[in-house]
Amino acid sequence: MGEMAVNLKKIVFMTAVVIVLLVCRLAYIQLVGGDELAEATRAQSMIALEGSNTRGIIYDRNGSPLVADDEKYIYIIKADRFTDRAEALLKELGAEEVDGNNDNYVVSSSESYDREMGKRLIEETGxxxxxxxxRYSDSQTAAHLIGYVNRRDASGAAGLELMYDEVLSGLNKRIYAVADVKGNILPGRGLMITADDKEDSYVKDGIRTTVDKGIQQAVEDIIDEMENNCAVVVLDSRTGGVTAMASTPGFDPDHIxxxxASQGDELMNRATQGEYAPGSVFKIAVAAAALEKGIDIGQEYECSGSVKAGSLTIGCETGGDAGHGTIGFEDAFAQSCNSFFIKLGQQTGADEIVEMAEKLGLGRKAIDGYPQESSGHLMTKQERSGDAIGNLSIGQGExxxxxxxxARMTNIIASEGMDRGVHLLVEDEADDELVISKETARTIGEMMESVTETGTGAGLDLSNEGGGPEAAIKTGTAEYGSEDSVGTHGWVTGYTPCDEPEYVITVLVEGGSSGSSSAGPVxxxxxxxxxxxGSYSRPALA
Incomplete structure (x- = not known):
């Protein structure tokens, strides 16, 4: 009897120990190890769906999405059931395999879906x-401005995607399909979005840009018809916001x-990275420097068809062999007379011209923080000494x-001397700064209207309903290459309407015959x- 009592006590004791251990284990799971175990279980049951949108949305000025605006269809097939037949069905669906993190599955995606084909795929492959x-559509709009993401981790790699990666990344979230322990997708669970930061797992909505999706698409449609590569920038003149920015050739951000790997330069954003001789559009800066120095608008010079600048003899393309004869400031600007502007540059001075160009935003990046942007180049003191005043005055040379x-320089003229900068988000406020006098800006604006009415842009249809100019412009034809092989780029830059400007438009066409004939039609x-x-007369962006 005593022995039975001892054994009973041992059993009770051992039971108590087991219970205590179980309680401790349960406590550990709930209080300490629960997150680890749950994470491990979840990791084993989630199939990463690379290629789907996992980032914040990039919106246009009106709230329309510029990315993630199209549906994508995801196909998940167990690896042991992925046969040649499965591959053939996926091909008929237009699906392409995407990267995943699970060797047990093959994950593919397509932009469109066929119900009958999908039914057969389910029946035959499970x-x-x-x-x-x-994230991107087959014909992604504003691709150069938006940029693209790294396929490996969906982080921003270029353009707005890189510039605002911290906001758009959504804390490195990934998208998964959830499966049970047997590998079957759980009905009703659908897709799960997770973030790497467990303490603050949320998704930011995105950014609202200054881009107008309709105008952006229209600009792209227009330049897609061009044989030559080109770039276009459209600014909201009242704020400096980028309304549209396009560059050709385009690229597909889903196949970076x-x-x-290609030998082309389709990833280059010519609007921000392309560096070109400005040609006669630089005469805006020369004119501003001369007027700010006090040279009278009534100034006249003789154009005999060419002019000497030291040892250089530079012809006047628009004046022909005989030249324009005696020509005044306004007519010389309208007709883009090289002889006049070289003599004007000599009177103004190279240092003053370069200083004015700097005030007008040349020689430095225009968009603060934008990753794919070049600075351009203004002649150094050594480069602009002596005979170089000839090339400097007509936007050639270095x-x-x-x-x-x-575009920024043009907007300073449209804004009566105020530099509004260039920005990409609606909430960004331009740091307005008066860089030239209102009088100088207005005078140059009037001369730009003359370009449209009687000058190098007179052949373009830029008249308003009343017969007056609807846009004030400056054309330019810039030479590039060597003496043995000289080509030209075509420029047109201007603003519209002339009275209370709303948009600045700058067009560059590589290899264009002249500004008016190549960039002018765009x-x-x-x-x-x-x-x-009906894009005119809308409220300015805040």
């Missing part, structure tokens, strides 16, 4: 088909690897600018779109 949002810089079509689409 596929799971889910619907998600694609193929573009990187002077290089980007289209977005030229400028003309953009103005026509703005007119017909």
């Amino acid at each position: 596929a799971y088909i889910l619907q998600a949002s694609a 690897d193929s573009h990187i 002077t290089l600018v980007t289209p977005v810089q030229v 400028f003309e079509e953009i103005v026509e779109y703005l007119r017909k689409s």
Whole structure:
């Protein structure tokens, strides 16, 4: 009897120990190890769906999405059931395999979906088909401005995607399909979005840009018809916000690897990275320097068809062999007379011209923080000494600018001497700064209207309903290359309407025959779109 009592006590004691251990283990799971175990279980049951949108949305000025606006269809097939037949069905669906993190599955995606084909895929392979949002569309708008992401971790790699990666990354979230322990997708669970930061797991909505999606698409449609590569920048004149920015050739942000491996330069954003001789659009800076120095608008010079600048003899293309004869400031600007502007440059001085160009935003990046942007180049003291005043005065020689810089310079004229900068987000406020006098800006603006009415832009259809100029412009034809092989780029930059400007438009066409004949028609079509689409007279962006 005593022995039984002892054994009973041992059993009770051992039971108590087991209970205590179980309680401790449960406490550990709940209080200490629960997150680790849950994370391990979840990791084993989640199939990463690379290629789906996992980032914040990039919106246009009106709240329309510029990315993640198209649906994507995801196909998940167990690896042991992925046969040649499965591959053939996916091909008929237009699906392409995407990267994943699980060797037990093959994950593919497509932009469109066929119900009957999908049904056959499910019946024959046991596929799971889910619907998600694609980051980019097949014809992605504003691709150069937006940039693209790294395929490896969906982080921003270029453009707005890189510039605002911290906001758009959503804390490195990933998108998964959730499966049970047997590998079957759980009905009703659909897609799960997770973030690497467990303490603060949320998704930021995105950024609202100054871009107008309709105008952006119209600009892209216009330049897609061009044989030559080109760049266009459209600014909201009242704020400096980028309304549209486009560059050709375009690229597909969903197939970056193929573009990187190619020998082309389709990833180059010519609007911000392309550095070109400005040609006669630089005469805006020369005119501003002369007027600010006090040279009278009534100044006249003789144009005999060419002019000597030291040992250099430079012809006047628009004046022909005989030249323009005696020509005044306004007519010389309208007709883009090289002889006049070289003599004006000599009177003004090289240092003053370069100093004015710097005030107008040339020689430095225009968009604060934008990753793919070049600075251009203004002649150094050594480069602009002596005979170089001839080339400097007509935008040739070592002077290089980007289209977005030229747009900024043009907006200073449109804004009566106020530099509003260039910005990309609606909430960004331009740091307005008066850099030239209102009188100088107004005078140059009037001369730009003369370009449209009687000058090098007179052949373009830029008249308003009353017969007056609807846009004030400056054309330019810039030479590049060596003496043995000289080519030209075509420029047109200007603003519209002339009275209370709303838009600045800058067009650069590589290899264009002249500014008016190559870039002019593009400028003309953009103005026509703005007119017909009712894009004028809208509230300015905040």
